[in-house]
Amino acid sequence: DIQVTQSPSSLSASVGDRVTITCRASQSISSSLNWYQQKPGKAPKLLIYAASSLQSGVPSRFSGSGSGTDFTLTISSLEPEDFATYYCQQSYSPLPYTFGQGTMLEIK
């Protein structure tokens, strides 16, 4: 199975900061990498698919980049509602899909 490793596992930042979260796959997965945001007690929400495509309705301060094995999620200027846990997920064939372990973004 393809493993995905996220870093950091937790991060403290302030409103207005620029934040970057990294995901590394155990083998090349082309652009088959997606990002989700999850708030406590809620279901995950799709932010970015295919490494860099912004899901409809997601604010443009979120962006994704990368291909092959290394990917990043960037939030250009943190808003209060962005404090949450973020997961990457690889969707390269064959199954299974696998998720990173998550990055908890906390208010400094």
Added chain:
Amino acid sequence: QVQLVESGGGVVQFGRSLRLSCAASGFTFSSYAMHWVRQAPGKGLEWVAVISHDGSNKHNADSVKGRFTISRDNSQNTLYLQMNSLRAEDSAVYYCAGSSGNYFDYWGQGTLVTVSS
């Protein structure tokens, strides 16, 4: 708007069975592959199973192979997960999720399954 509503969770004894349901509305259910994804308390996300839009293809994670069966009824816009031989490590919130591509567009609110000894 899009809604996925899971039901059927609860407390079940080790080794017993449970069937989860996921009722879909607000989108063309029969055009979407559907998945189950679970999350143990305080832990990360784990993909469990997928079924193609027409039900002809199914795949399970190794951790549930031979014990869990995914199915769907497109006439009722409903997804199912039959869970047999439940173990403590199956305790989690179970989410149904719809995918138009190789990602999870839509998610339900989840249903909690607790396996007790």
